[in-house]
Amino acid sequence: MNKEIKRRTRVAVLFPNPASALRLVTGVIIEIHEEWVTGKQYLDMSPLLNQNLKNE
Numbered sequence: 001m002n003k004e005i006k007r008r009t010r011v012a013v014l015f016p017n018p019a020s021a022l023r024l025v026t027g028v029i030i031e032i033h034e035e036w037v038t039g040k041q042y043l044d045m046s047p048l049l050n051q052n053l054k055n056e
Contacts, residue, residue, distance in 0.1 A: 004028055 005028050015021040 004032065 005025055015024075
């Protein structure tokens with residue numbers, strides 16, 4: 001994440017004010033979060049959840 005923020009801020013180079021830099025960084029973080037949320041699921045937790053529901 002830090003590498004992506006550094007890359008994008010180097011491309012923009014000059015920010016007119018701190019708020020514009022914050023908007024850029026916030027946008028990068030939101031984009032990365034969306035990728036994490038919608039990304040591939042490597043571990044299927046549904047069998048564990050079903051087992052826990054049966055034990056209750």
